[in-house]
Amino acid sequence: MLKSVEMFAGAGGLAMGVSLAGFESLAVVERDRWACDTIRENQNNGYPLVNGWPLWAGDVREFNWASIPEDIDLVAGGPPCQPFSMGGRHKAFGDERDMFPVTVDVVRRLKPKAFIIENVKGLTRSSFSNYYQYILLQLEFPEVARRDGETWAEHLKRLQEEKTSGALHSCGLTYNVVPTLVNAADYGIPQKRERVFIVGFRSDLGAEWSFPVATHSFDALLHSQWVSGEYWQHHNVAKKKIPAIHSRHENRVRKLAAELLPPQEKPWRTVRDALVDLPDPRDEGAKHFRNHFFQDGARVYTGHTGSPLDLPSKTLKAGAHGVPGGENMMVKEDGSVRYFTVRESARLQTFPDGYTFHGAWGEAMRQLGNAVPVALGRMVASSVAEQLAIIQLRQLKRQSNRKMA
Structure with a gap:
């Protein structure tokens, strides 16, 4: 070996x-x-x-x-x-x-x-x-x-x-x-x-x-979301709940739609992809997942706007509240924000669910941000x-x- x-x-x-x-x-x-x-x-x-x-x-x-x-x-x-x-x-x-x-x-x-x-x-x-x-x-x-x-x-x-x-x-x-x-x-x-x-x-x-x-690309994600629609179908997102395409992506999507074949790479994996089977940390089912506890206090301010569900997350950083930890949060479908739990952050860092992080939320987030x-x-x-x-x-x-x- x-x-x-x-x-x-x-x-x-x-x-x-x-x-x-x-x-x-x-x-x-x-x-x-x-x-x-x-x-x-x-x-x-x-x-x-x-x-x-x-x-x-x-x-x-x-x-x-x-x-x-x-x-x-x-x-x-x-x-x-x-x-x-x-x-x-x-x-x-x-x-x-x-x-x-x-x-x-x-x-x-x-x-x-x-x-x-x-x-x-x-x-x-x-x-x-x-x-x-x-x-x-x-x-x-x-x-x-x-x-x-x-x-x-x-x-x-x-x-x-x-x-x-x-x-x-x-x-x-x-x-x-x-x-x-x-x-x-x-x-x-x-x-x-x-x-x-x-x-x-x-x-x-x-x-x-x-x-x-x-192996993956942003173009392939755009194609899956806005050309074929496979992304929304896979996640059972109703048409009325599909968010509007961002204006800066419109031209790129038009070009992708005009091409004969979709990109060869797989789509970028998104926050929604990574957390699809995790319950909200305030739900009863959250207790069955390690390190999956709600952390209060998330808010949006200049430079700290969180990660949309339908893109890969922003870079997880080694911090808790404020700079830099203020970015370690998700933007929910209704536009509200909350902090990622330790387990959600571990998913974004591709740690297996059976792996436990020692320490309080801020300390565990520091370990994950450095990983x-x-x-x-x-x-x-x-x-x-x-x-x-x-x-x-x-x-x-x-x-x-x-x-x-």
């Missing part, structure tokens, strides 16, 4: 995706006590996917990485995003929560066959462009470590110079690094969540990998696992040929 370690595991979204892709975790590292309590609670409940995880609750810098064998198949994790997020302090390398240097150090120590690193779209902003390039170059050449007294800008300059000269390509440990900005909605997640995935394969393996092709959608993590990790399997078969074939010779 393929082996992995997960850093900055949070409530377990990416780690669950990695496990579903067939990897066995040798370490799941997370320092936040509430997120650790969530994982422990599910382990105590016997939830099968996390039951065997070797959880280590503490700072990733203090973990005994010597206990993990070199040449492990995969290192995965999402370093804290606050230094780069739109709602954070935007201090990047000046933020004590910047864990990219630690991530590079772990790659340097373990020499994994591959790594998957996830972070916020803000990492790619122009104001961070030099530091983003610095991160990518460090991951490409992890053995070219920063010297004592060397600033990150000086280290970046040295990496650039040595890369362009070709000197680094002869050093021992190098990676082919592929950064990709993706919208989770394009992969069947019922949420418009833009994130950066940085995937690398060790150069000596000869991997041939590209980020998986999108990687499980299904997205599984999709990326599965593509990496497939490539590693191809590499392994290729190596076995070469060994067999040498024996026969």
